[in-house]
Amino acid sequence: MPIHEHYEPGSPCWVDYAALDPEGARAFYGELFGWTFDESGGYEYIRLGERIVGGFGRVPQGQQLPASWNTYLAVADADAAAERVRKWGGTVVFGPIDAGHDGRLLFAVDPSGAAVGLWQGHRPDGVVLVDEPGTWCRHELWTDDPARSAAFYAAVFDTAKFDGTVSGRGPKPRWMTFFLTDGGRATLAAAERRGAGIAAEHGRATVLRDPWGALFAVTPL
Numbered sequence: 001m002p003i004h005e006h007y008e009p010g011s012p013c014w015v016d017y018a019a020l021d022p023e024g025a026r027a028f029y030g031e032l033f034g035w036t037f038d039e040s041g042g043y044e045y046i047r048l049g050e051r052i053v054g055g056f057g058r059v060p061q062g063q064q065l066p067a068s069w070n071t072y073l074a075v076a077d078a079d080a081a082a083e084r085v086r087k088w089g090g091t092v093v094f095g096p097i098d099a100g101h102d103g104r105l106l107f108a109v110d111p112s113g114a115a116v117g118l119w120q121g122h123r124p125d126g127v128v129l130v131d132e133p134g135t136w137c138r139h140e141l142w143t144d145d146p147a148r149s150a151a152f153y154a155a156v157f158d159t160a161k162f163d164g165t166v167s168g169r170g171p172k173p174r175w176m177t178f179f180l181t182d183g184g185r186a187t188l189a190a191a192e193r194r195g196a197g198i199a200a201e202h203g204r205a206t207v208l209r210d211p212w213g214a215l216f217a218v219t220p221l
Helices: 022-033 078-087 146-156 185-193
Strands: 012-019 044-048 051-058 068-074 091-099 103-109 115-121 136-142 174-181 197-202 205-209 215-220
Touching (some): 012 115, 078 091, 078 115, 091 115, 115 174, 185 215
Parallel strands (some): 068 115, 174 215
16 A cells, blocks of 8 residues: 655645534545544544544634645745745745644645645654545645746745646635545445535546535546
8 A cells, every 4th residue: 555655845745624513524524435533532633444544623713714625745844934935925824833743834825825734744754545545646736827836836845846736727726635536426426415516527536515615526546
């Protein structure tokens, strides 16, 4: 099974879900992908079998934020990245802050309006299972100005060229997470049965809107 073992700056390294209804979201995604959750009441790991596939938390109370899937990109130095975000027209929403002994993170909004997390890991090896049914397999930045967005991320990650996937899709700029599934139509039927809707078709993938409004995409094997 593929485990991400090393993350180059700018590469997706983590995904998590911010829930408005934690109990309902666990039931929805548990049926859809076969996931289990730590259910610690705080920030939880999402697992497929014994393997970690992402994180699960609550939308902070009183902030009027939507439920969402959040992409995190690897950085070598979170503090330096925060300065570059501001310098090149982005906004730091919070952080950088320590995340226990695992690393440092910040959350930002890029100049196009897409929210993104940046993660400086303290561990040399990754722990996230990817590219298997029930795990994420791709992240895309959807923006109305791909050239500007690519230039911003290249500057933030201090590289000549940003190698992430930047797409000219809209209407609202966002990072989109794609999850691999071997269920085909059965996966879509399960999602719709629990209150999700089909938002769009994207090549072989289908973009879904979960019952709380969070967008994500499923890609068949």
